[in-house]
Amino acid sequence: MFSNRTPSSLTPNRLTLALEAVRAAGRPFIDLTESNPTRAGFDYPPDLLASLGHPRGLTYTPSPFGTIEARRAVAADYARRGLDVAPERIVLTTSTSEAYGLLFKLLADPGDEVLVPRPSYPLFDHLTRLDVVSTRSYELEYHGAWSIDMASVERAVTGRSRAVLVVSPNNPTGSFVRPDELDRLAAICQDRDLALIADEVFADYELTPGAPASAGRMLDRRDTLVFSLGGLSKSVGLPQVKLGWIAAAGPDRIVEAALDRLELLCDTYLSVSTPVQLAAAELLARGAMVRSQVARRVAANSRRLREQARSVPACHVLTSEGGWYAVLQVPSLDSEEDLVVNLLQANGVLVHPGYFFDFPRESYLIVSLLVREDLFADGIGRVLRHVDCPAAR
């Protein structure tokens, strides 16, 4: 009866089952996977969402890409990051996930392919599948720092490829796309008529000083079609408000053709609410105080993690330049799945296994840097003790 866009089996994995059991038993645990900023103890001014109640929101003025005022506010936010994009080239969406869906519909027919980095954001599997698009992976390599294996990008391209996806900084590796990597990706895209989709939702969050400023500048491209994705969810810690955006760059003729088609797509759904468009400028401006708290927290936890791990030679913290996550490499004495289930059941700490993010081999653990500092230090202490004393398990 059902399409293959959703998986045939919806059976939860072992970690989810173990987590349900721990919750059902009322056993406390430290959640080092917490990615929801609104549950991480940040100080949100109680009236931060007051602008959503603007009386102009009582009148519905549908517009496919969103109101020009809201699109100007997003353009001003890019300008804050030193990027120049015309408001006319900004398309509002409810989220980055919706933006991916729109771009897949714009670029790909059923069975077409997009290239995705590995390791990376687990939602790509679902997002592509829902639009009947296939993924082909290219590799990110670690050698003290992350870089894109360009030969693997070349190998992944086929006659059905339509786009190359990059996440900068990437979730969970924290790697920004470097300018030389961007030049090479842009050349591949231009050569093969592919679009470059750049997810920059974490671009504000610096873990290695200076990393965002020296990253590749997606929206400066004039040689190939580029879409940069962003949203309030990460930039000001307001995922529940549901406002994201696509900014387009590239050769004028192609950008205009892409926008003409995107307009038709957006006009079909008209999904972004009027109140959030009216509030966009104020949310972007006042949300800076949330962003600065998040930025301080993730940087402090990243430093703390390195200090704590220094005394545990069995655990190596991979270099991370930006974003909200850290990756720990640990010995493969158990499978990753056994390890994360044991950490939860025996040590009361929840972390994600690397295989959720498609790491090509074991063993890696992924932790969120959003967690309150004291809980983070306690949770990391538990993880480190566990991997340091296998005999004690």
Ligand SMILES: Cc1ncc(COP(=O)(O)O)c(C=O)c1O
């Ligand atoms: C790389 C990446 N892109 C996009 C998102 C989701 O953003 P949104 O809430 O705007 O859909 C996430 C959420 O974790 C993410 O990690």
